[in-house]
Amino acid sequence: MGLEFCRFLLSNKPGAVVIATCRKPDSSHPLADLNVRHPGRLTVLQLDVNREVDVKEAAETVQTEFGKVDLIINSSAMLHPSGKGETSLKEVSAQGIISTLTTNTVGPLMMAKYFAPLLQRGSGAFGQQPPEKNKQHSGILVNMSARVGSIGDNALGGWYSYRMSKAALNMATRNLSIELSRGRSKVVCVSLHPGTVNTDLSRPYHRNVPKDKLFSTEYSVQCLMSVIDHLNVDKTGRAYAWDGSEIPW
Numbered sequence: 518m519g520l521e522f523c524r525f526l527l528s529n530k531p532g533a534v535v536i537a538t539c540r541k542p543d544s545s546h547p548l549a550d551l552n553v554r555h556p557g558r559l560t561v562l563q564l565d566v567n568r569e570v571d572v573k574e575a576a577e578t579v580q581t582e583f584g585k586v587d588l589i590i591n592s593s594a595m596l597h598p599s600g601k602g603e604t605s606l607k608e609v610s611a612q613g614i615i616s617t618l619t620t621n622t623v624g625p626l627m628m629a630k631y632f633a634p635l636l637q638r639g640s641g642a643f644g645q646q647p648p649e650k651n652k653q654h655s656g657i658l659v660n661m662s663a664r665v666g667s668i669g670d671n672a673l674g675g676w677y678s679y680r681m682s683k684a685a686l687n688m689a690t691r692n693l694s695i696e697l698s699r700g701r702s703k704v705v706c707v708s709l710h711p712g713t714v715n716t717d718l719s720r721p722y723h724r725n726v727p728k729d730k731l732f733s734t735e736y737s738v739q740c741l742m743s744v745i746d747h748l749n750v751d752k753t754g755r756a757y758a759w760d761g762s763e764i765p766w
């Protein structure tokens with residue numbers, strides 16, 4: 518989905534400069550292709566969200582080269598190191614849960630820590646700006662979450678690691694929304710649920726999903742960008758699904 522966000526922004530937001538991060542830029546052929554198709558508009562930086570030093574160095578590079586950021590989408594995540602969510606307590610392992618929380622929760626929070634100052638210097642190019650100056654935002658931070666991270670919505674159980682990682686990520690979103698709406702440069706912070714999308718993460722479960730409920734990355738990203746286009750400070754600190762509906766914490 519991260520790659521699709523890059524594609525969408527390069528194709529649909531003329532003049533937008535996009536910074537993609539990934540663990541192995543040298544072997545990311547789709548990003549290399551995008552670079553050829555949109556010369557001078559895509560920067561690819563090496564970054565493992567589990568390595569704080571990578572996040573810090575990437576933010577320093579962006580600060581030096583661009584000085585600001587208008588929108589951050591924290592998309593990287595894992596379901597579980599095994600590739601499958603736990604179906605019962607017997608399958609829970611300390612290492613599995615720690616790895617999932619590290620990538621899905623700590624990673625996006627470290628991104629927020631180092632990139633928030635750049636968002637506070639953003640030009641407010643995304644979302645809806647109200648006429649009142651004191652309600653305008655400089656940047657938007659999106660944490661890609663999941664409906665299964667909602668405590669209120671959980672009727673099925675299972676997937677301990679992934680559910681807990683996204684519930685904790687939602688708490689980070691809420692905390693960030695409070696801290697980053699103080700002061701003059703406001704950053705809108707939201708959690709977004711993309712629907713069930715045809716990607717590697719959900720692949721083991723695709724056969725249980727009705728065809729019309731399994732979204733393409735193109736469709737999901739188009740919907741999510743429409744949600745982002747309608748964000749403002751009144752909508753900060755909440756979770757929204759791909760169709761714009763609010764998801765309970």
Ligand SMILES: NC(=O)c1ccc[n+]([C@@H]2O[C@H](COP(=O)([O-])OP(=O)(O)OC[C@H]3O[C@@H](n4cnc5c(N)ncnc54)[C@H](OP(=O)(O)O)[C@@H]3O)[C@@H](O)[C@H]2O)c1
Nearest residue numbers: 518565566567592593594661662663713714716717718719
């Ligand atoms: N697909 C769905 O149905 C669905 C549903 C609800 C929520 N979501 C959420 O949507 C977001 C996007 O998921 P997706 O479907 O695009 O999953 P995906 O295809 O598995 O992509 C996840 C990406 O995260 C990257 N990643 C994993 N660990 C990383 C790390 N330590 N540092 C940097 N990058 C790392 C992976 O990089 P590599 O390529 O290097 O492995 C991969 O590109 C996730 O937050 C996911 O939880 C997805």
